[in-house]
Amino acid sequence: MQNRKALLALGLAVLLAALLALPVHMGNGVNARLPIIGAAEKISEEYCEETLSKAAKAYVLTKVIDKTVSTLQRIEVSITPFGLGMSVAPGEMLAAVNDAIERVSTALFSVMGLMLVEKLLVGMISWVSFKIMLPLAVGLALLYCLSGRRFAWSRSAAVFLANTALICWLFFPVTALVGSYVEQAYLGEIYAEQMHEVDSSAGAINGMDEVETDMPGVVDEDADSGWFSGTMEKLESILNTVKNALHSINIESLQAKAGEILNYADNATDRLFHVFCIFVLTTIVIPLFMFFLLYKTLYLLTKNFMESSPEAKRLVYSAAADVKRIGEGKKEETASKE
Template identity: 25%
Template sequence: MMTVTLSVYALARGLNGVISVAQGTEVSIEPMGVGLTLAPGQILDPLNDLIEQFSSVLLAASASLGIQQIILFLSDQAFLRIAIATLALIAAASYFLAKTSQQHTPVFLKTVLFLSILRLLIPVSVMASATVHELLASQREEAVIVLEQTQNEVETLSEQQQKKSKGWFNSLKGQLDIEAKLQQVREQADRAVKAAVYLLAEFVLLMLFIPLLTLWLLFKFTVHVYQIKF
C-alpha cells in the first residue's frame, strides 16, 4: 500500500509539472494575416488544481501508513506481550487467591483488556484496508493509466507548441490542427479529472477514513471500559 501510494504521488507530481510547463507556453498564429495567441495549457487549470490537492492528500495518506507501520512494529515487541501477560497473571492472582484487595482486580482486568484490544485493533484495521485495497486494484490501475495517458498527451502538446511556434503556423490548416489537438487534450483532461476524483476517494477511504474510524472506536472503547465521563 505504501509503494502504491508513493508511486501515485510521483505520478501526480509529474503530471502537475508537465501541466505547469504547458500553461506557460503560448503559440502565436497568423492565419491569413490575422494575429492570434493561444495558451493551450489554460484548459488544464481545473485538472491542475485538483492534482495539487490530490498530492496533499497522498502525502497525508503516506504519513498515515507510516504511523500504522510504526504501531504495528511496536505492538509486536516483546515488552508489550510481557506487560500484558504480567498484568493478566496479577489480575488472576488477585481474583483467585484474594491476596490483593478486590477493588484493584477490575482495574487490572480492564488494563489487560485495553492493552489486548489496542494490540489487535490496528492490525485488524490494516487488514481491512489491505483487503479493500486489493478488491479495488483493477479500478485503481485504470485510473492510473488515464493519468499517465494525460501526462503523455500534455507533454506531446507542449512539444508541438514549441516546434510550431517557431514558424510552422502560417496557414489556416495549421490553426485547425492545433484546435483539433486542443479538443483532444480537453477530452483527455475531463477523463483525468474523473480518474483523479476516484483515486482521491479511494485513498481518503483507505488511508484516512478507516484509521480515523479505528481511533474513534478505540476512544469509545476506552471511555466505556474505564467509565470516563465528560
C-alpha cells in the same frame, strides 16, 4: 483454597517473568521470529507497504502530469516579423485542471504520510502492549492474589489493562485484514482500471508536450539600406512576408491541441480522484471505524472497571481533582505574575 491461590500466584509470577524476558523490540520486522506477535505484525506491515506503494505510484503519476500540464500552460506562441508582434497562449485553458491536479497531489501526499505514521505505530504497539501494559496487568493480578481484599481494586485494574493491551495490539492486524478484504473483494479491479486510465492519459499528455510551429524565414537582402529606402515592390514583399507568417501559425490547430490535452488531463484528474477516494476508504474510513469500535470497547471496559471497583473509582476521581487543582493553581500564579 490456599493451595489454589498459591498455584495461581505462582503461575502469574511465571507469566510476569516470561513477559519481562520476552524479546519484543520496537521497529519494523524485528519481531518476525516470534510466532504470534511476528505474524500479526507481518500482516499489518505488508498491508501498510502495499498501500504505501500504491499511493506512491499514484502520487508520482500525479506529479508527472502536474509538471507536464504546468509546462504546457506556460506555452506562448509569439511572432514578431519586422517589429509587428503577436502572441497566443493556448495553455491558459489548462489552468483549472492544473489546480485540480495539485489538490489531488496534496491529498495523495497526505495519504502517504498517514501510512508512514501507521507503519511506525505498528513497530511500537507490540512493545508497548507486551512490555508495559501486560506486565503491569499481571503484576496487579499478582498483587490481588497475595493481598486479598486489601487491594481489591487491583483485580479490576489488571483485567482492564490486559484487555486494553490486547485490543490495542489487535487493532492494526484486524484493520489490515478488513482493509485487504475490502480491496480484494470490491476495490481491486476498480483501482487497476483507474490507474490504467491514468497511465494512458499521462502517456498521451507526455507525447504532446512539444508544440511546434513552422515559421517562414524572412530574407532582407538590403538590410544596410534601411526599411523605407526601397521601392514599392519591396514594401509589397514585406507585407506579403508578414501575411504569410501570420497565416503559417494555425491558431485553431493550437487551440484544438490544447483542448485535446485538456481532455486528457481532465480525465486523468478524475481517475486520480477516484483512486484517492479508494485510499480514503481503506486508510481513513475503515481505520476510523475500527478505532470507534476500539473506543467503545475501551469505554465499556472502563465503565465495568469503575462499577466493579468503587475504590479505583475514588482513586481516579481523586487524581482528576488533584490535576484540576494543579491547573487552577498555575493559572492563578500566571495571573498574579501578569
